[in-house]
Amino acid sequence: MELIDQRTKAIMEGCKERAWEAGLRFAPETLEYIVTNRDLLELTPKHMIPTLYDYWVHDVEVHREKGRYELYPNNPYETVINTRPAISFYNDNNPDWLNVMIFYHVLAHIDFFQNNLHFQNTWGEDFAGKALSDKRAVAMLRSEKGRWVDYVIEFSRGIDNLVGYYKELGGNGAEDRSKPTRLDFYFDHFLQEVQPVPVHEYLREIERYNACLRQHGELADSFFFAEVLTRHPELDSLYEKHLQHHGAQPADLLDYLQRHSPFLQREENRWMKTVMEIVRTTSLFFQPQIRTKIMNEGWASYWHEKLFLADERISGHEVGFARIHALVTSMPKVGVNPYALGMRLFHYVEELADKGKLSLEYEQIASAHERQRYDARTGRGRETLLDVRRHYNDFLFLNKFIDQDFVDRHKLFVVGRRLNPRKGVWELFVQSRRAEDYKKMLLDSLYHPPVVEVDESLMDDGCLYLRHRFEGKPLVREFIGNTMLGISFLWGGPVKLETTEWIQDRSGSPSPYAMPSEQGREPVPRRVLYTMEDRRLSRTLL
Amino acid sequence: MDRYDDWTLLQMGSLPRNAHIHGLSSVEDLLERDRQREQDGFPRKIRIGRLVKPSRGGKERVILVPTTVEEKFIHDTRPFQEEGGAGGGSGDGQEGEVIGEEPIHGSEGSGQGGAGQGEGAEHEIEASAYDLGRILSEQFQLPNLQSKGTKRTLRRIAYELTDRHQGSGQILDKKATLRRLVATNIGLGRVRQDAEIDPTELLMGPDDKVYRILSLEPSLEAQALVFFVRDYSGSMSGRPTEVVVGQHVLIYSWLVYQYQRRVETRFILHDTEAREVPDFYTYYNSTIAGGTRVASAYRLVNEIVEHDNLARDYNIYVFHGTDGDDWDSDGSQTLPELDKMLTYANRVGVTVAHGHGGNGYRSRVEEYMGRAKLAERFPDRFRLDTIEEGAGEERLVEGIRQLLS
Incomplete structure (x- = not known):
């Protein structure tokens, strides 16, 4: 792995100037490395972060990648990682004109990383550097604790998709909650939970406070509490404690376990929290990337096309460019190519905005003919694009802009699959060309981790109670056992998971030989409770 | 100054050289770690998968790689029925128009250790199968088969x-x-x-x-002859076939290792009629819609053994995969053939793969074989194993342990 040579770097700098002029905004410092195929194979499992902590699953994947490479020797043209400065990797045998195209692609990625608001929590840090120090912390712990470090990594990674990305993005609600005053604490918690008093006494206290307020005005608090403290000298320390507890709420399960797991609070297990936090922050770092895949690739493809064709340094290579560009951004007959779809959607949005079609006025036009001809010549396409790249993620992007016109223009459809028993093959067919169906198919394919919450009200018996919020899809059943095993290890006790599963009622079926379709029974969603206790999993219907 | 602090390294403009390489452990280390897991009370995680690159002319390349799955709570997006949406597409064509076909077994695509994959390039599958067998023996600690009946050595x-x-x-x-x-x-x-x-x-x-x-x-030297017998009737399409063939690949690999490659294989498919096919590839890929007569297959095996006088020179293993359906509902034709087979075979292993897990449901084959008390009469020679059609690779290996123990 080495830096690109000075001549190539000069090409990159030229690209930066042109991209900057075209409206992209990114930090001027970047690092470009040439990597070998072997490097790439070994970096892939680590999400291309060379300094990511070592973990055996990565090694397994490296072995698999090597096998894959033997059969299918191909590699990506480039990879960008979202750090400060932004780092990108290249194969070393590209001609200059191809490098120009790739550099524009990379610069658009960097622009996206550094401007899209979903990435804002990654702006302040150099992730490669942070990962390096994490890697060393893990290595150091491993030398002391051996394989148990790997177990903790494994179990933490088992729930690292549940990280509270949006909570963290919103500052975990810290600024929304003002600190409770001592007065709030006294009336809301102390008199109701810590030292419960009958209602009439409670009312008497309120009355007493109001009297103080009338009599002493601004000094009411101190007079009031002077009296309270004679009765409850412990009030102040309880209040302090309450404030600490009241701070930011746990953002996710990993955070919750770190704070409240009795097992992790033990002196000899404290080190595990370090490992868990490393896994958690690493996962948080990658969250925005997963959620902007289509936009990010579309954005980069949009710009490499636009900027490459405008770059006078490479004239004469348009055909080579066209070939590679078409390879990258072609719409497959079956399947979805995020580069292609994203790029076309950005083009479409630009056109809509240029014609002023993203307006209420346009929405209100009913005539199809007029809608087609509508052109307000606002010329705000570019500006709108930059806005979209700042504020949207994949869900918003697809949900807002995919409409029937777009689907028709690019002849998109949902592919269905059915069995043809006569020929013994699966037939692929055009299932639907409706925009709603296409959009639904896309949205269903987006990354969406389940919502699993801790319910403290059901945890009297020392058991961690998790509730999965059912959103139409059950959890993958085969994975539940081992995931819960890990949580149970980190919690140091039994764990329960309440979730929903589709259950097919077989009880009344006429014959075991009957085809499932003959039974005519739709599976019904039922709440089930999984319990992991002493490394054994049990399941009951609720 | 400490030369290895983060600041210096990053300022030098180069990431620590080979930082990502030094930690790479070998497959053996990884398997060793996996064994250790069991002692620590956690389930094993590493499986051996196969990557297959299909190519024209039937020559496929197979590469063995370790794989593992990181289990998490994730949404199950697999469709209820096999039919349904398969993603997006673009281009011409009316709604409802068929735009392509894919073979039933090819849907797994390349990658992941799915069900068994076909082979045509003899040497390569041989080599891979040997490796797979070795790893299976080591990883899953399958019992080493006793070399029974040394009189039959050649x-x-x-x-x-x-x-x-x-x-x-x-x-x-x-x-x-x-x-x-x-x-x-x-x-x-x-x-x-x-x-x-x-x-x-x-x-x-x-x-x-x-x-x-x-x-x-x-x-x-002991020689082994293995008959792989598979029901390829209509009721087998889809998962049952994958389960059966996946298991047969594993058994084949393991025997190749166990007998130091001195394994001969015969492949037999049956619906109502049985026929012998020349190679594993055909064995794996054939489908047909028809009824089921288990007896036909057993009869064919007996005929081959008798005709070629194989029982004298070989350790004979018969592995039969079925969904348990049989037109011969009381086994009146099948059982005599099976009895005959059990007189010379070292092991007959029947795998029943069906979708009716639990509920005490038994298929016809299970029923009449159970009634015939084969397991009691031939404790060394007969094994029956029932697998749910959704079974994963681990269950398949567990099944092999059953069939071979």
Whole structure:
């Protein structure tokens, strides 16, 4: 792995100037490395972060990648990682004109990383550097604790998709909650939970406070509490404690376990929290990337096309460019190519905005003919694009802009699959060309981790109670056992998971030989409770 | 100044060299770690998967790789029925129009250790199967099969360069020649005990040259003949076939290892009629819609064994995969054939893969085989294993353990 040579770097700098002029905004410092195929194979499992902590699953994947490479020797043209400065990797045998195209692609990625608001929590840090120090912390712990470090990594990674990305993005609600005053604490918690008093006494206290307020005005608090403290000298320390507890709420399960797991609070297990936090922050770092895949690739493809064709340094290579560009951004007959779809959607949005079609006025036009001809010549396409790249993620992007016109223009459809028993093959067919169906198919394919919450009200018996919020899809059943095993290890006790599963009622079926379709029974969603206790999993219907 | 602090390294503009390489552990290390997991009370995680690159002409390349799955709470997006949406697409065509076809078994695509994949390139699958077998033996600690009935071992004649001959032969045995040369010269008094030997002074007689020559070596070696029998009737399409064939691939691999490649295989498919197919590829890929007569297949196996007089020279294993359906509902035709087979076979392993897990449901095959008390009558030779059609690779290996133990 080495830096690109000075001549190539000069090409990159030229690209930066042109991209900057075209409206992209990114930090001027970047690092470009040439990597070998072997490097790439070994970096892939680590999400291309060379300094990511070592973990055996990565090694397994490296072995698999090597096998894959033997059969299918191909590699990506480039990879960008979202750090400060932004780092990108290249194969070393590209001609200059191809490098120009790739550099524009990379610069658009960097622009996206550094401007899209979903990435804002990654702006302040150099992730490669942070990962390096994490890697060393893990290595150091491993030398002391051996394989148990790997177990903790494994179990933490088992729930690292549940990280509270949006909570963290919103500052975990810290600024929304003002600190409770001592007065709030006294009336809301102390008199109701810590030292419960009958209602009439409670009312008497309120009355007493109001009297103080009338009599002493601004000094009411101190007079009031002077009296309270004679009765409850412990009030102040309880209040302090309450404030600490009241701070930011746990953002996710990993955070919750770190704070409240009795097992992790033990002196000899404290080190595990370090490992868990490393896994958690690493996962948080990658969250925005997963959620902007289509936009990010579309954005980069949009710009490499636009900027490459405008770059006078490479004239004469348009055909080579066209070939590679078409390879990258072609719409497959079956399947979805995020580069292609994203790029076309950005083009479409630009056109809509240029014609002023993203307006209420346009929405209100009913005539199809007029809608087609509508052109307000606002010329705000570019500006709108930059806005979209700042504020949207994949869900918003697809949900807002995919409409029937777009689907028709690019002849998109949902592919269905059915069995043809006569020929013994699966037939692929055009299932639907409706925009709603296409959009639904896309949205269903987006990354969406389940919502699993801790319910403290059901945890009297020392058991961690998790509730999965059912959103139409059950959890993958085969994975539940081992995931819960890990949580149970980190919690140091039994764990329960309440979730929903589709259950097919077989009880009344006429014959075991009957085809499932003959039974005519739709599976019904039922709440089930999984319990992991002493490394054994049990399941009951609720 | 500490030269290895983060600041310096990053300022030097290069990430620590090979930082990502040093930690790479070998497959053996990883498997060792996996064994350790069991002792620590956690389930194993590493599986051996196969990557297959199909190509024209039936020559496929198979590569064995370790795989693992990181289990998490994730949404199950697999469709209820196999039919349904398969993603997006673009291009011409009316709604409802068929735009392509894919083979039933190909849907797994390449990658992941799915069900067994076909082979055509003999040597490559051989090599891979051997590796897979080795890893299976080591990883899953399958019981090593007893070599039963040594009387059935074959006297193999092999030519080996083990015998020595003086004066002429195929290969000069230098060490033996030197030793003889020294002995001769000691006899002649040309070599003294304490003096240094000068090789130019040594005399060589015609008989001093010792050669190795080719010679007949009889050796006793066990040979295995494996019949893979599979129901390919209509009811088997989809998962049951994958389960059965996936398991047969694993068994095949393991036997190849166990018998040091001296395994011969015969592949038999049956619906109402049985037929023998030449290779695993055909065995794996054939489908047909028809009824089921298990007896036809067993009869064919018996005929082959009888006709070729195989029982004398081979350890014979028969593995049969079915969904448990049989037109011969009481086994009146099947059981006599099976009884006959059990007189010579070292092991008959029947795998029943069906979708009716639990509920005490038994398929016809299970029923009549159970009634015939085969397991009691032939405790060494007969095994029956029932697998749910959704079973993963681990269950398949567990099944093999059942069939082979």
